[in-house]
Structure formats: C-alpha cells, structure tokens
Amino acid sequence: MEHHFNEQDTSSYPKHECGVCGVFGHEDSAKLTYFGLYALQHRGQESAGIVTSNGHKVNSYKNMGLVPEVFSEQILSQLVGNISIGHVRYSTTGASNIINTQPLMVNHKGTTLAVAHNGNLVNSIELRSELEENGSIFQTTMDSEIVLHLMARTAHLGLEKALMKSFSSLQGAYSLLLMSENTMVAVRDPNGFRPLCLGKLNNSGWVVASETCALDLIEADYVREIEPGEVLIITREGMRSIYPWPKRDTSFCIFEHVYFARPDSEIFGTNVYEARKQMGRILAREYRIDADFVMPFPDSGNYAALGYSQESGIPLEFGVIRNHYVGRTFIQPTQSMRDFNVRVKLNPVRSFLKGKRVIIVEDSVIRGTTGKSRVRSLRDAGAKEIHMVVSCPPTRHACYYGIDFPSTDQLIASNNNRKQIAEALGLDSIYYLSKEGMVEAAGLASKDFCLACFDGNYPIPPNPNFRKNVLDR
DSSP states (O other): OOOOTTOOOOOSSOOBOOEEEEEESOTTHHHHHHHHHHHTGGGOOSEEEEEEEOSSOEEEEEEESOHHHHOOHHHHHHSOSSEEEEEEEOOOSSOOOGGGOSSEEEEETTEEEEEEEEEEETTHHHHHHHHHHTTOOOSSSOTHHHHHHHHHHTGGGOHHHHHHHHHTTOOEEEEEEEEOSSOEEEEEOTTOOSOOEEEEOSSSOEEEESSHHHHHHTTOEEEEEOOTTOEEEEETTEEEEEOOSOOOOOOEETHIIIIISOTTSEETTEEHHHHHHHHHHHHHHHOOOOOSEEEEOTTTTHHHHHHHHHHHOOOBOOOEEEOTTOOOOOOOOOTTSTTHHHHTTEEEOHHHHTTOEEEEEESOOSSSHHHHHHHHHHHHTTOSEEEEEESSOOOOSOOOSSBOOOOGGGSTTTSOOHHHHHHHHTOSEEEEOOHHHHHHHHTSOGGGEEOHHHHOOOSSOOOHHHIIIIIOO
16 A cells, blocks of 8 residues: 555554555445455555546545444445545544545546555655655655656657556555546556455446455456456457566565455455465374364464364363454553453453463564563463464564565564564464575465565565664564
8 A cells, every 4th residue: 555654663563564456337336446445444444535427527535443333334435436446544543634635636637537545656766866856746755656756748649558657667565546537447566465356236337346245245247357467458449458567576575365354355366265274284284283172262273273274183172252342442552451452352261271272373573562462461360271373374474565674683483483472472372484485385385475474585676765764664
C-alpha cells in the first residue's frame, strides 16, 4: 500500500499493508465493494475507503476504523455509480492521519483519477524527489500518491501510453486499482509480489480483489489471477490487457501462504488452507517431539497444527480459548494486571494444561514479545514442558515489498540461534520448518517465490536511502 515516513510500529506480529477490491459494471458497485472489503478486513484494520462513479460524477467516502465502523447504509446509498474501487489499510500503533487513507483521488484537467494500492515502491524516494523538483505538490506521505502524479504528468499521451510510461518508472511491489469516471484499471507488478484476482458477477460486471475470498462473499465467479506484469483495462467496450515490462521471473510473497491470506483463498494457484496444513505435516516429518498434545494459539497456527497432529498422530487440543468479542478499548488495565493484552484475547485452560507436555504450533515468530507472554501464561497454568514448532523458517531479514516487518536488528532470529530463541521465549525447545519444506507446501518451485525475509536474497534490491529513511527508522 504505502510506507510512512514518520510512523513507528511496535507490535509483535507482522502487518500486511492493505487490501483492494473494485467492481465494474454493476448498479450496486459500492455495496458489493463494501462486502469485498469486509472479506479482506484481515489485510488492514486501520481505515477503509470507497470511491464510486456513475460515468459523470465521482463520489468518495473514507475514514478511520474497520469496514463496518466506517460505512453505514446511508453512506453507501450516497456512493452511487456502477464503478467503484475500495481499500482497507493496515493497522499501526504510530501516528495516523486521515489524509493518508485510501483510495487517493485527484482531479486533473477535468478528469478524476483514484488509486487503491497494496505494496511498496522501493524507488519512491527518488521518484518523489524528482516529481517535487518538477513542481509536484504532495498531499500525503504515501508512495501511492506517486502513481497519481505520474499519471497526471503523462495524461496527454492517452490512457494506454500514460499507463505504460508511468508504470515503467516504478520499482517494487504493487497490486493496485486505478479508476476514472468510465474506466477501471488493475495493475500487478512484473514480479507479482502481491496477489490480485479477477472475478465475474453473475448478471453483469467484473470484480478485481486482493484475494478470492472477496469474490466468494459477493458470489462472483473466479476467472483468473491478474498476471504479473499485466495492466488490465476495463471499460464499457470490454477488457484489454497491456504489458509494459519485459517478462521476468516471479517473486510471489510466500508469507501470504504462511500468515497473511485468508485460509479460504486461492493464492498463486494454491489453496491457502491446504498449504498451511501441508506445512504442519512437513514440520511433523522434520521434527518428532514426544508430547501429550499439539495446540495452536488461535487462530494463527490452527491449520498447521491440524496438519502436524494428523501427520504425527499426537492429538490436537485447544489449550487456550480465544475471546471472539474483543473490541477496541481505550480503558487501560491497572498496573497489576500483568500481560493483559495477551489474556484479553487468549486465556489458558488451566486444569487441562497442568502437568502436560505441550507442542505449540505457530505460523511465525517475528520479534518474539507476544510469544514470550503467551508461553509464560502456559507455564503459569502448570504446563510441564513447552515446545514450539514454527511453520516457516527463521525470519532474519526486513521486508521491503509491502509487509511491515521491523528492521533486521528487531527480528529475534536475526542475531540468535534456536537455543537462544527458546531461552528468550521461555520454551524447552523451538524448531522451524525448513525453507525447502515451506516451498514444497506452497506448491510451486523455490524460484517462483520471494524468500528474502528468510534468506536475504532480495529480487529488487532497495537503495540504501530507502532502507535508512523508511525501514530502519
């Protein structure tokens, strides 16, 4: 979606940077986009927005909050038109500004252009500086706005040439939607880092969304993925595709399978639920641990835990119970309420855990602070032994392509071996899925994926200024 030049995230779990959904050619486009965003809520919980067009007038509404908090029936009824694009933005503990919410919209020479963006541009600092030197005035701190300025600068060339010239300037990860009064455009970077798919509505219209779960909710038939390097233009006359870039090897983000995508989605040609179960199965083959039962911390490790249990024959149990009614609270717990943020979401079943040897299945360990508190809660409940298996390799490197991984020195695995990590988390042992096992479970070849957060081999190296100013903040 964007990077923010002045924000700091201190949470323990990685955050995805956004989800997009757009509808073309349906009279209830805003409502369908709303439900598409509702299905994509896991990709961003800070803000939501929708832009619509009836062919003449463009309407927009966006605000801070979850999708059902931002939109009401009354608001949606005012977003008229048969074209719409929408966006959900990731959550951060840093400063938030409504001006940074998406879709972004500009008016240029009588034409309105809106953009909803998922990803990160690794050459954004150079592009922004160049545009500002030539008179562009930026309204936000987001790299997404660069797309609008580039399109405005090349609008005189006509739509196709403007798209080709603008997007050939970009480097990095982006799956995005552009919209004008009469046109919707879906763009996926030539590496294909982030997912983007096309669906067909029963009676009329098209849907483009970050994940297939959005298509399912609004009863659109899955057609295909937007191809890496494809610019798909949808107008009343039909659809056509252009390809501004020479074909290159793909760099699908494997963390979509590990953590981010919803388990009922198809990502990069593989069902996420099956991939996560297979990660658990392979983990059980790689590491045999003598224990009384296997358990996840709901919901992150559920499917890998199921696979681990099925392959190992060790029973699957739920040693902690998730509170499904946790909302946003501005009432702070008292100082004596230790680990409140952990316990308000997950509470151990004390009588069941007492004296047991437990295998926790986790999908990832990033900073380790959340894991440490959760393990301590199991110790306090009387667990005899606590082992952890993780359904991906150690995360040792920062991500520059749309996941809010902290800088490398904040990653617990960057400077610690397995024994040190186990000690830091209060575990008896910790084991990670091999890179080969993770790739096998995801259903493609190693060369098809971006594995940079695990091995440091970046498909598109960011320049030092990007690292310094944006990610190592």
